[in-house]
Amino acid sequence: MSRDGEVEEGGIKPLPPEIRSDMARGRRLAWWTIGLMTTVIVVMGFAAGSSQAMRTAWIEDLLSLIPAIVFLVAAHFEPKAPTRLFPFGYHRANSLSFLIAAVALGAVGASLLIESVMTLIKQEHATVGPMTLFGHDIWAGWMMVAALVYSIVPPVILGRLKLPVATRLQDKVLHTDAMMQKADWMTGLAGIAGVIGLGLGFWWADAAAAAIISLSILNDGIKALRSATAELVDGAPRALDKDAEAEDAASLRHELEARYPGAEVRLRETGRFIHAEVAGAERPDRVVDLKALWPGPPERAWRLAQLSFVARDERGPGAPGDFGS
Known part of the structure; x- marks a missing residue:
């Protein structure tokens, strides 16, 4: 969607x-x-x-x-x-x-x-x-x-x-x-x-x-x-001007790691959008507000397009548990 x-x-x-x-x-x-x-x-x-x-x-x-x-x-x-x-x-x-x-x-x-x-x-x-x-x-x-x-x-x-x-x-x-x-x-x-x-x-x-x-x-x-x-090849989101992790992606990773301690956070980029996956955390009971998760300026919150929760051993792109609006 x-x-x-x-x-x-x-x-x-x-x-x-x-x-x-x-x-x-x-x-x-x-x-x-x-x-x-x-x-x-x-x-x-x-x-x-x-x-x-x-x-x-x-x-x-x-x-x-x-x-x-x-x-x-x-x-x-x-x-x-x-x-x-x-x-x-x-x-x-x-x-x-x-x-x-x-x-x-x-x-x-x-x-x-x-x-x-x-x-x-x-x-x-x-x-x-x-x-x-x-x-x-x-x-x-x-x-x-x-x-x-x-x-x-x-x-x-x-x-x-x-x-x-x-x-x-x-x-x-x-x-x-x-x-x-x-x-x-x-x-x-x-x-x-x-x-x-x-x-x-x-x-x-x-x-x-x-x-x-x-x-x-x-x-x-x-x-x-x-x-x-x-x-x-689904690498971590890169900065525009160099082959290094984008600053907003790094901030998002730290935010998710703090929110879900002990879980493994994986980020990938699809075009201009970031897809986040949290492995090993308890699945929330309700839809997560993606904008509330974004650690950067609100006008850039559109970058986070999807948040998925999967079991730690589920690494495929079709793993269940997609959340977000």
Whole structure:
């Protein structure tokens, strides 16, 4: 059943009222990302030339569309009511989208890093020649720098707008998207340094800048992949920005351990929601108020979606004794 338990025409409303406006804002930001970053991709594609830093930055801009797209797909499925084939609903659509975004991020970062390192090993010398613009010959690097400057602006704005929404929603896909925007503008700065370095005669500057960009992408991908994998194998709820237990989950665990001394408390995350299981405690006679159990701010109480009581040796996901509203 849904977290708020309300029923409307068309079925159960699976999303808590507290986060519906933020979900709508997250969807708008994802569409803005697709629109604005598409213009960046077109501009960067025309200006790329033979610069490896430019090609790497262009690929990262293209890659930055993936988190926004999978967020929209997950946001489409997540509110759907449970069905016979999906009796627990579609909350894990967000988890699956997070895994897709993490794999894409890590794989592309690794491939770009290998390409950059091989260029440095082979000492391949990239060149940026002149081009004709409005009847005048200019250094093509200036066009590349102009394109890179433009590529910095949308990610700076979008990233700053997404972070607070991702935090309120506890949405790892949207948070990864915001981190991708940060990587985008950092890529733009590194790309500018690489292109100017080529113009000054430093043949290695372009490939070195591409390698730095690739390391940043790979690092973000590895962190996201560890967190996504933990979530899909029912690990403890992770923080948005690191592979460590979320602070609100740790507080909830301590609250339940204090309330049910001697029992074993297990927490797992399904999308943005926490499911708690207490093993070895006496089963209450009446439904437990989940909001009263939440140790954090009341506006975040929607995070606790379910509380189950099971015998200590019952560890399967279908163990009886689900409580909560």
